[in-house]
Amino acid sequence: MTAAPVDRRPRRTLRQKLGTGARLVAALVLAGGVYTAFAPSSHAEDTKQLSVAAQKGQQLYNTSCISCHGKNAEGVQDRGPSLVGVGSAAVEFQVTTGRMPMSRQEAQASRKTPHFDDTQAKQLGAYIESLGGGPQIPDGDLRKGDVAAGGELYRVNCSSCHGFSAGGGALSSGKYAPSLHPSTDRQIYAAMLTGPQNMPVFGDNELTPQEKMDIISYVQNMKSDQSPGGWDIGAIGPTTEGLAIFLIGITALLFATLWIAGKS
Amino acid sequence: MKRPKFDPKQAPGAVADWADQRLAGASPLRKLFNKVFPDHWSFMLGEIALYSFIILLLTGTFLAFFFTPSSAEVVYHGSYVPLRGISMSQAYASALNISFDVRGGLVLRQIHHWSALLFMAAIVVHMLRIFFTGAFRRPREMNWMVGFLLFWLGFLEGFAGYSLPDDALSGTGLRIADAIMLSIPVIGTWVSFAIFGGEFPGGDRIFSLLYIGHVFLIPGIILGLIALHLALLVKQKHTQWPGPGRTEHNVVGHRMFPGFAAKGGGFFMIVFGVLALFGGLIQINPIWLFGPYKAAVVSSASQPDWYVMFLDGSTRLMPPWEIRIHLFNHGYTVPPIFWPTVVLPGVLVTLGLLYPFLEQRFMRDRAHHNLLQRPRDVPTRTGLGAMAVTFFVVLTLSGGNDVIADKFDISLNAMTWAGRIGLLVLPPLAYYLAYRIALGLQQHDREVLAHGVETGIIKRLPNGAFVEVHQPLAAPDEHGHTELPYRGWVVPKKMNRIGAIGPAIKGFFVPVEQPEEPREVEAEEQREEITSGRR
Numbered sequence: 001m002t003a004a005p006v007d008r009r010p011r012r013t014l015r016q017k018l019g020t021g022a023r024l025v026a027a028l029v030l031a032g033g034v035y036t037a038f039a040p041s042s043h044a045e046d047t048k049q050l051s052v053a054a055q056k057g058q059q060l061y062n063t064s065c066i067s068c069h070g071k072n073a074e075g076v077q078d079r080g081p082s083l084v085g086v087g088s089a090a091v092e093f094q095v096t097t098g099r100m101p102m103s104r105q106e107a108q109a110s111r112k113t114p115h116f117d118d119t120q121a122k123q124l125g126a127y128i129e130s131l132g133g134g135p136q137i138p139d140g141d142l143r144k145g146d147v148a149a150g151g152e153l154y155r156v157n158c159s160s161c162h163g164f165s166a167g168g169g170a171l172s173s174g175k176y177a178p179s180l181h182p183s184t185d186r187q188i189y190a191a192m193l194t195g196p197q198n199m200p201v202f203g204d205n206e207l208t209p210q211e212k213m214d215i216i217s218y219v220q221n222m223k224s225d226q227s228p229g230g231w232d233i234g235a236i237g238p239t240t241e242g243l244a245i246f247l248i249g250i251t252a253l254l255f256a257t258l259w260i261a262g263k264s
Numbered sequence: 265m266k267r268p269k270f271d272p273k274q275a276p277g278a279v280a281d282w283a284d285q286r287l288a289g290a291s292p293l294r295k296l297f298n299k300v301f302p303d304h305w306s307f308m309l310g311e312i313a314l315y316s317f318i319i320l321l322l323t324g325t326f327l328a329f330f331f332t333p334s335s336a337e338v339v340y341h342g343s344y345v346p347l348r349g350i351s352m353s354q355a356y357a358s359a360l361n362i363s364f365d366v367r368g369g370l371v372l373r374q375i376h377h378w379s380a381l382l383f384m385a386a387i388v389v390h391m392l393r394i395f396f397t398g399a400f401r402r403p404r405e406m407n408w409m410v411g412f413l414l415f416w417l418g419f420l421e422g423f424a425g426y427s428l429p430d431d432a433l434s435g436t437g438l439r440i441a442d443a444i445m446l447s448i449p450v451i452g453t454w455v456s457f458a459i460f461g462g463e464f465p466g467g468d469r470i471f472s473l474l475y476i477g478h479v480f481l482i483p484g485i486i487l488g489l490i491a492l493h494l495a496l497l498v499k500q501k502h503t504q505w506p507g508p509g510r511t512e513h514n515v516v517g518h519r520m521f522p523g524f525a526a527k528g529g530g531f532f533m534i535v536f537g538v539l540a541l542f543g544g545l546i547q548i549n550p551i552w553l554f555g556p557y558k559a560a561v562v563s564s565a566s567q568p569d570w571y572v573m574f575l576d577g578s579t580r581l582m583p584p585w586e587i588r589i590h591l592f593n594h595g596y597t598v599p600p601i602f603w604p605t606v607v608l609p610g611v612l613v614t615l616g617l618l619y620p621f622l623e624q625r626f627m628r629d630r631a632h633h634n635l636l637q638r639p640r641d642v643p644t645r646t647g648l649g650a651m652a653v654t655f656f657v658v659l660t661l662s663g664g665n666d667v668i669a670d671k672f673d674i675s676l677n678a679m680t681w682a683g684r685i686g687l688l689v690l691p692p693l694a695y696y697l698a699y700r701i702a703l704g705l706q707q708h709d710r711e712v713l714a715h716g717v718e719t720g721i722i723k724r725l726p727n728g729a730f731v732e733v734h735q736p737l738a739a740p741d742e743h744g745h746t747e748l749p750y751r752g753w754v755v756p757k758k759m760n761r762i763g764a765i766g767p768a769i770k771g772f773f774v775p776v777e778q779p780e781e782p783r784e785v786e787a788e789e790q791r792e793e794i795t796s797g798r799r
Contacts, residue, residue, distance in 0.1 A: 107675070147346045155432060155555045159563040164432070164553045169564025170666040174675035177564065221346055222553070228364075229374055229547030237433070237563075239664040241548050242570025245381040249538060250389060253312050254305075256534045260527055261305035264518060 057127030087134020088125030093190035095121040107174035142185040150218030165235035297521035312386035315535040323376040332358040333475035352556035359429035375543030384571040397636040405620040424478035435557025447602040577662030578604035643702035650698035651691040
């Protein structure tokens with residue numbers, strides 16, 4: 001015959017159970033606290049330092065840039081370069097001129113209607129800046145330069161590609177120096193600082209911030225110049241002038257000869 | 265005694281008589297005033313060049329009052345703010361001064377420059393007319409050579425003017441000219457040193473040369489050659505198109521006075537008006553944007569004026585083939601730029617000057633000619649002309665190939681290769697096409713002479729075939745053919761040209777004459793009824 005097994009162990013009181021639990025918790029808290037106090041805390045600090053702007057920038061990055069520049073902006077082979085260390089100036093230039101996000105891979109990204117507004121561009125810039133630093137565009141008025149000095153610097157440093165009248169010019173194999181006519185002060189400054197695409201970098205040792213502002217003043221002044229001689233026919237020199245004398249001048253005078261000969 | 269009353273009506277005659285008694289000018293002037301000018305519009309193209317040259321002299325004189333050809337360093341303090349405080353040559357400062365501080369200076373400078381472009385353009389268009397119509401044939405070979413030299417003198421004159429203001433674009437042009445001189449084997453260095461007075465840019469020397477060349481020497485020679493050009497024209501009389509009443513022994517048109525004088529005077533005013541509009545409305549050569557010339561300053565899209573651009577183009581297309589020769593223990597280099605900028609212009613000048621003689625030799629035609637030829641009647645010459653024009657146009661476009669590449673989003677390298685291949689392929693193609701087109705037009709003329717003018721009326725024959733009814737130009741033989749000789753002039757090809765129907769509606773924007781109103785069908789008029797398919 002079998003009897004129902006009987007638990008012979010002494011029954012633990014509720015009080016005893018609670019006490020064990022409390023001790024366990026206390027030990028865990030102690031161990032965790034000691035670990036937290038002594039262990040390297042980089043990860044925790046990293047997330048903490050992302051400003052609100054950078055966080056928003058990260059979100060934009062993850063939706064629009066990540067496919068070519070990679071999960072951590074480390075770059076993707078044959079698609080997009082690493083952005084670590086390019087700085088917010090480069091990001092702002094590329095994004096506010098509409099060059100990034102790029103529509104397709106070709107000789108050179110061209111200016112188009114920007115996909116992000118200026119605030120979003122600054123947020124993206126803040127995120128990229130947080131990854132590895134890099135050049136930044138100074139705040140404040142960038143046009144407080146000397147126009148004449150800027151003109152001299154422009155002609156020595158810029159006109160060989162962008163042309164005397166800043167209308168742009170051709171480079172080899174489909175590359176080109178773009179027109180500066182739609183450029184803002186910040187974009188010109190950022191371009192000099194970061195050397196986008198085929199442009200050389202004009203760091204602060206080549207052109208000091210003051211010289212950069214001189215150049216910006218000159219370029220913007222030239223754009224506001226109401227070409228004193230009349231219609232500037234593109235301001236690209238003798239090419240269009242030669243075209244004009246044949247298309248307008250010779251054509252008009254040929255009609256005049258026909259008219260006069262028709263009357264006599 | 266009563267003094268004779270002054271009669272104003274007698275005054276011009278009296279003055280002329282007074283002058284004639286002293287100068288005996290009446291009979292030579294009568295000859296000149298009686299010179300006949302043909303009426304055809306194509307005879308007025310050279311006039312455009314002449315009139316723009318007069319305007320060049322007038323505006324140039326004004327500019328010379330204010331221009332200082334000196335390389336002395338000055339600091340600019342004029343009205344143009346973006347250059348204030350910049351040191352520059354006196355030449356450039358005075359050119360800026362003309363543009364911004366001399367009253368009317370900018371508009372006259374611009375008229376001057378536009379006139380230069382028009383002068384050269386008109387010379388080329390005029391020369392094409394002379395070429396394609398065979399007006400250069402005996403006895404006018406000399407006048408062809410004079411005219412051809414005028415183009416090259418205008419070329420030099422224009423280049424000197426382009427170089428004078430000493431802006432960065434002029435300096436770039438001079439630097440290229442220096443490179444061209446240096447490329448001449450053996451003597452290149454000496455030529456360059458002689459002209460620049462030492463290593464480029466060499467200081468004041470070049471300005472003295474350019475200035476005296478531009479304002480005195482070259483215009484003087486041009487003026488002399490123009491005088492010779494016109495004197496030969498008067499002496500040899502005009503050519504003319506063949507046509508009713510026009511032969512090798514006469515010339516039909518308006519006399520110099522009063523008909524042509526009125527016509528020419530009016531045309532001068534039109535040319536002047538067009539140039540004034542250009543100078544006032546379209547900006548040319550904005551030197552203030554270029555800045556003073558510094559060796560380090562260069563711009564993209566640095567081009568010469570259009571008539572020099574073909575040399576720029578030939579330089580851009582030339583592959584970098586450098587030849588090194590060792591002779592007498594000396595190494596000599598023939599740089600690639602030597603071929604497109606020294607040899608090519610040399611060949612072009614020689615071929616152009618000698619063309620009338622070459623044609624005489626190859627076509628075996630040494631006869632006197634006063635009647636012109638239609639381009640279609642000399643397919644070989646027309647083909648050669650088309651070939652030359654294509655060659656020039658490919659080179660000129662290549663001179664601006666960076667601008668074309670930039671504005672039309674084409675790779676600059678592709679433009680260069682297109683120019684290289686185009687320069688070799690397109691001229692022969694142009695020759696072939698022009699030759700075939702000329703033959704086709706000839707054939708059509710002969711066809712009309714044999715069969716008559718197409719009336720546009722289609723007739724259906726009993727066998728069902730459709731034929732177009734032709735209006736013969738004379739009584740046809742039993743085959744419906746006419747045997748009319750070709751006279752070297754326009755063959756009527758439309759019914760209204762032979763008066764069979766009314767003239768074409770005149771008026772460019774609004775018809776001057778109204779077409780005839782369609783006749784209204786009266787209500788009571790009996791209209792025939794026809795069943796379709798049966799008759």
